[in-house]
Amino acid sequence: MCAALALLLAPVLCAPWLARAANLPDLLGLHSARQIWLGACAACHGANGEGTPTYVAGFQQPDSFPQFNQCDQSADEYTRDYTEIIRDGGPARGFSQIMPAFGSVLTSAQINGLVALIRSFCTDHDTSWPPGELNPPRALITDKAFPENEWILTTDINAQRGRPAGIANEIESENTVGSTNEVDLSMPVDWVAQPGGGLYGGIGDVTTGFSHVFYQHLGNDLPLYGNTGSILALQGQVTWATGNAARRLGTGETQLGAYAMYDVILPHQLFLQLQPGGELPLHTYNLPRSVFLNTAFGGTFYQAPRYEGMGFGRQWSPMVEVTANRNLAPGAVTDWDVMPEFQVSLNRRQNIRADLGYLIPVNDTADRPRQVWFYIEWDWGDGGLFEGW
Ligand code: HEC
Structure with missing residues (x-):
């Protein structure tokens, strides 16, 4: 039971480390945006974009750390900016270097899929939030x-x-x-x-x-x-x-x-x-x-x-x-x-x-x-x- 749990959590717990590593061969094997998210992003951003507590993520969250499930924080952002942050990392857009660059391990189609997934985390399904x-x-x-x-x-x-x-x-x-x-x-x-x-x-x-x-x-x-x-x-x-x-x-x-x-x-x-x-x-x-x-x-x-x-x-x-x-x-x-x-x-x-x-x-x-x-x-x-x- 314990071993099963550890196996289950491994991708989540290791994701920050993995993401910082130079290449992520495993990631390319993951197909859907949801799988990539769970493997490479959820450790820091939470399964549904809500963010993970500091003791799980292992870093102090900057004030600007996003909660993608809060429409008022995510809806007005530009797809272009999200795409660049995922590709080039946080510092490319003046954010923390804790946010890794994924440009060398994800294809642009995969990054587009991730942006679409992030957009879907806005929980208020009242569609009136105007997009950036x-x-x-x-x-x-x-x-x-x-x-x-x-x-x-x-x-x-x-x-x-x-x-x-x-x-x-x-x-x-x-x-x-x-x-x-x-x-x-x-x-x-x-x-x-x-x-x-x-x-x-x-x-x-x-x-x-x-x-x-x-x-x-x-x-x-x-x-x-x-x-x-x-x-x-x-x-x-x-x-x-x-x-x-x-x-x-x-x-x-x-x-x-x-x-x-x-x-x-x-x-x-x-x-x-x-x-x-x-x-x-x-x-x-x-x-x-x-x-x-x-x-x-x-x-x-x-x-x-x-x-x-x-x-x-x-x-x-x-x-x-x-x-x-x-x-x-x-x-x-x-x-x-x-x-x-x-x-x-x-x-x-x-x-x-x-x-x-x-x-x-x-x-x-x-x-x-x-x-x-x-x-x-x-x-x-x-x-x-x-x-x-
Ligand atoms: C090691 C932890 C970590 C991992 C792994 C990680 N992120 Fe981040 N991400 C952050 C942090 C921290 C910030 C906020 C930086 C700041 O506010 O200065 C951030 C910011 C972002 C932003 C910008 C949000 C905004 O407010 O504009 C996007 C988009 C994003 N991450 C997407 C992703 C995606 C997609 C993945 C997986 C492919 C991922 N992140 C993996 C830590 C991480």
Whole structure:
């Protein structure tokens, strides 16, 4: 009995050691993803991805140690990232070196099978958890549907000679609630040119918002790099008149806003993001109602990962945004802007990213200067600010 038990447990107990060994000839003999999992992964990750206690696994689990059966930890991850971690090991993505590299012992088909298996551990069979593949890169202006946990600091600076100076910052916090909701808080901190000359700085109009995903679809047509799909969310928000209107830091009026976010994931890592909406001032003393359409189109490409050297497969996403704004007042014109920009991941874990763009007003340029835009985005759901470099 005892011997039988020992035999049964052997693959599980030895897996960490096996995995660290240079080759795993036995593994290649195991066929299904489930068998490979039980033989090579379950010792550390648990039979169903729930993780094993420290005394069984034999190592201290890092804070970021995944529980694959928790949908809020696994659903929003990218298949691509999982694949690379399994192939190249934890350090390739800024994770612990306890997570071994399996690239030399598993075929890519076996790794794909393991990723699919990990995806099936999400126990909440409510299918509403949007998969990471529906989360395209964030644009500078256009908001997207995928619910996230992150902080974003956006800055834009007037950059046109002969125009008034001006710096606007926006600190934004996004937090998921359940699988398909997000609550937002954004606080502008601006330096605005004053009519009498000079700049005046302070807090602008704070916005609180709530969004919900109403539709999502991901085709499994081209696994890994080529998934196509779409996701739609609606957002309602209130912009509070917290900014000093006399100093031009705010509008002086509370406004209601509503918009849709519809993102289409196209083949070849291309994406299109659409955000139509409107703003409704609660009183219209001096502020007209307005409507807008923000759009972003772009694609992502990856530097080749060289996990033993310096490169980690940094991701680059060039995009162009086209935005249209129109006040609903007699004689108003539609203001068009174009912004070429690119986003790049800064750390190995790719959860800290930056975006740089140049906003070019197309028409009605008299009081709309060209601006340099920039953001830093920290997806804290994937790790701390100083982890994963
Ligand atoms: C020796 C223990 C060990 C073994 C064996 C092991 N892992 Fe891991 N794995 C870890 C640790 C520890 C982490 C988390 C690293 C961190 O958070 O810094 C991890 C992380 C991961 C991640 C990334 C999770 C995330 O949050 O993004 C994936 C995917 C993964 N492992 C899959 C596998 C698969 C598949 C196997 C088997 C082929 C396997 N692991 C075998 C210890 C192990």
